[in-house]
Amino acid sequence: MKISTKVALANALLGMADDELVLAHRNSEWIGHAPILEEDIALANIAQDELGHAMVWYTLHQQLTDGDTPDQLVYFREADQYRNVQMMEQPRGDWAFTFLRQYLFDAYEQVLLSHLSQCSYQPIVDPAAKIKQEELYHYRHSALWVQRLGLGTEESHFRMQRALEQLWPLAMQLFVPVEQNQLLADEGFFPELLEMERAWQAMVMAHLTSANLQTTANSDFITMPRTAHSHHLTELLGDLQQVARVDPEAEW
Amino acid sequence: LTQWPRYEVFKQDKSNKPHEAIGTVHAPDAEMALLNARNVHVRRPACHSLWVVPESAILKVTAQQLASHPQDQADENSTDQHYEIFCKRGKRRSMIAATHVGTVEASTANMALSKMLEHDDSADVWWVVPQQAITRSDDELIESWFEPAQHKTYRHQSGYGKVQVREAN
Numbered sequence: 254m255k256i257s258t259k260v261a262l263a264n265a266l267l268g269m270a271d272d273e274l275v276l277a278h279r280n281s282e283w284i285g286h287a288p289i290l291e292e293d294i295a296l297a298n299i300a301q302d303e304l305g306h307a308m309v310w311y312t313l314h315q316q317l318t319d320g321d322t323p324d325q326l327v328y329f330r331e332a333d334q335y336r337n338v339q340m341m342e343q344p345r346g347d348w349a350f351t352f353l354r355q356y357l358f359d360a361y362e363q364v365l366l367s368h369l370s371q372c373s374y375q376p377i378v379d380p381a382a383k384i385k386q387e388e389l390y391h392y393r394h395s396a397l398w399v400q401r402l403g404l405g406t407e408e409s410h411f412r413m414q415r416a417l418e419q420l421w422p423l424a425m426q427l428f429v430p431v432e433q434n435q436l437l438a439d440e441g442f443f444p445e446l447l448e449m450e451r452a453w454q455a456m457v458m459a460h461l462t463s464a465n466l467q468t469t470a471n472s473d474f475i476t477m478p479r480t481a482h483s484h485h486l487t488e489l490l491g492d493l494q495q496v497a498r499v500d501p502e503a504e505w
Numbered sequence: 506l507t508q509w510p511r512y513e514v515f516k517q518d519k520s521n522k523p524h525e526a527i528g529t530v531h532a533p534d535a536e537m538a539l540l541n542a543r544n545v546h547v548r549r550p551a552c553h554s555l556w557v558v559p560e561s562a563i564l565k566v567t568a569q570q571l572a573s574h575p576q577d578q579a580d581e582n583s584t585d586q587h588y589e590i591f592c593k594r595g596k597r598r599s600m601i602a603a604t605h606v607g608t609v610e611a612s613t614a615n616m617a618l619s620k621m622l623e624h625d626d627s628a629d630v631w632w633v634v635p636q637q638a639i640t641r642s643d644d645e646l647i648e649s650w651f652e653p654a655q656h657k658t659y660r661h662q663s664g665y666g667k668v669q670v671r672e673a674n
Contacts, residue, residue, distance in 0.1 A: 289509065291530050291541040298544050389649040394540050401533070 254374070258440060261433035262374060263317040264336065265443045267326075268431060268479050269365075270310035271337035274327060275486070276358060277303035278493055282345045299355065299391050306387075309380045316376065328497035332487045336479040340423040342486040349402050349412035350419065356395035357424045357457065362388045364452045365444065373441035396460055403464025414466055421468050426475045428453070512538040513563060514546050515556040515591075515605070523605035524556055526591060526632065535559070535640035543642070552651045555642040562638035564614040566631045571622075585610045587636040588617035592628035603632045 254262075280300040287293035311323035321329075340358070345351055366388065369381035402409040428450040437443035461468060497503075509531040515524040528546055532538035538557040547555060587610055591603035606625075611617035614633040621631070 289531060291532065291545055295541060295544040298548055386649045386652065390543070393649075397536060397540065401537075 257433065258436060258442065259317055261431070261437050262442050263314050265431045265437065266310045266314045266317065266377075268336040268338075270307045270314060270323075270326075271335050271479075272341050272358070273303045273307035273310065275335070275337040275341040275489065276354070277301070277307065278489060279341065279343070279345045280351065280355070283351065288348060295394065296351075299394070302387055302391065306384050309384065313376055313380070324497075328494050329501070332482050332490055333480065335482060335486060335490075337482075337486075338423070338426040338479060339475065339477075339481070339483055339486075340420060340426065342483060342489055343419075343423070344485060346416065346419075347412055348398075349409065350416040352395050352398035352402070353413060353416040353420055355391065356399045356460075357420060358427075359388055359392040359395050360457050360460075361424075361427050361453055363392055364449050364456065368444035368449065371441075372443070399460065399466070400464045403461070403466045410465065413464070417461065417466050418469055422475050425450075426477065426479070429476055429478060431479070509533050511560045512542070512557040513560050513602075514538075514542040515558070516547060516550075516552050517554040517556075518551050520553050522553075524554070524589075524591075525604050526602040527600065528602075529560065530557070532557075539640055539642060547651065553647065556639045558634050558638050558640070562635060564618065564631075564633040566618065566633075568629050571626075571631075583612040585612050588614060589634045589636060589639070590617065590621045591632035591634065593630040594628050603630060608636075 277300040280296050280303070283296045284293060284300075287296055308323055311326055314320070314326070315322055340354060343350075343354070346354075363385065366381045366385035369377050370385060372378050372381065399413065402413040404410070428446045430446050431437070431443065434443065434446055438445035438448075458468070510533075511529050511531055512535070513526055514528050514530055516527045517524045530538055530541040530545055532541050535557055539555060542555055542557050587608055589605060590607045590609055591605050593601070593603045606628075607621065609617040609620045611620055614635065618631055618633050621633075
């Protein structure tokens with residue numbers, strides 16, 4: 254693989270890993286606070302799965318770059334070195350916001366992992382196929398909550414619609430082309446994201462419409478690159494990295 | 506605040522094993538109950554198929570109750586339906602509330618139990634579950650719901666070192 258391709262693919266993997274990590278952290282904030290014990294356990298499970306997936310992508314990133322370990326990447330990068338989309342770093346919000354964010358991401362992962370399970374870089378293929386299976390279960394869970402709240406009471410519908418208005422523009426950042434996207438797509442390493450957006454839209458729009466939810470106009474779309482972050486990420490990392498940074502040399 | 510209804514969860518470890526009642530979940534409806542059952546009860550253990558049934562739909566009878574239990578009269582007009590029969594014998598495997606032992610066709614749950622008892626009345630507890638009250642995990646879900654766990658070695662007890670108490674000299 255050419256060096257420039259390698260760097261671009263490693264960056265794409267870092268974005269995937271950071272998305273999973275930051276979302277897992279936000280979902281883990283519900284532990285002990287979810288409205289019912291069963292859902293508390295479910296969300297903890299989902300968060301733990303996403304953390305596991307992040308670990309897989311960080312490890313592949315390390316192999317490709319011959320660089321930092323997952324722990325170094327997670328605990329010792331500053332906010333501006335993270336490559337997650339801003340949707341993931343938003344505070345956890347209410348139950349509707351939490352599950353709509355999860356749903357939009359789960360649908361995106363279904364599309365992305367379908368592509369990656371046929372990736373030309375062999376080490377990505379197996380984990381992508383395996384993770385896609387596990388994600389299908391997340392997808393079913395989050396899709397069900399979106400539907401139940403969308404079609405539920407006046408208040409649940411109001412909250413889900415409000416969450417959609419907040420999240421819809423943010424979700425579009427998932428499809429902002431990564432560095433050298435065209436090159437990666439041409440060589441079969443990473444899908445062309447603008448093209449992927451169409452498959453995602455078709456999947457998501459049908460479900461949202463069936464849940465009586467309306468998306469907002471296209472003009473608000475966020476097209477900033479993954480290098481841009483809000484203050485929410487800085488605060489999140491303050492929590493996440495606090496212990497590790499007290500004693501960076503400590504062995505765990 | 507109202508509590509969600511309770512569902513009994515039945516798990517089948519392998520395709521050739523019977524379904525077993527392994528616990529309960531609360532959920533607003535059967536589909537959610539199935540998802541919650543997967544999360545709460547089968548994130549790690551081996552599983553081939555999962556059923557959930559509203560607890561209110563199940564007839565549960567102990568051997569002690571059987572003597573005084575009112576038996577329905579056969580109603581000529583009501584149509585037969587299928588019931589899944591579960592039972593529990595003795596105190597072994599205390600985590601399993603009841604194990605599937607057969608399917609019976611009858612007009613009511615009590616009639617189904619009577620039919621079952623003609624063949625076998627040796628159990629301590631009987632559960633009669635109308636087939637139509639069961640929500641099942643479909644085969645498509647096996648890969649997504651149950652298989653990922655098999656690759657996770659940390660779920661196996663053997664993957665953990667033993668803790669030994671050292672004798673004080």
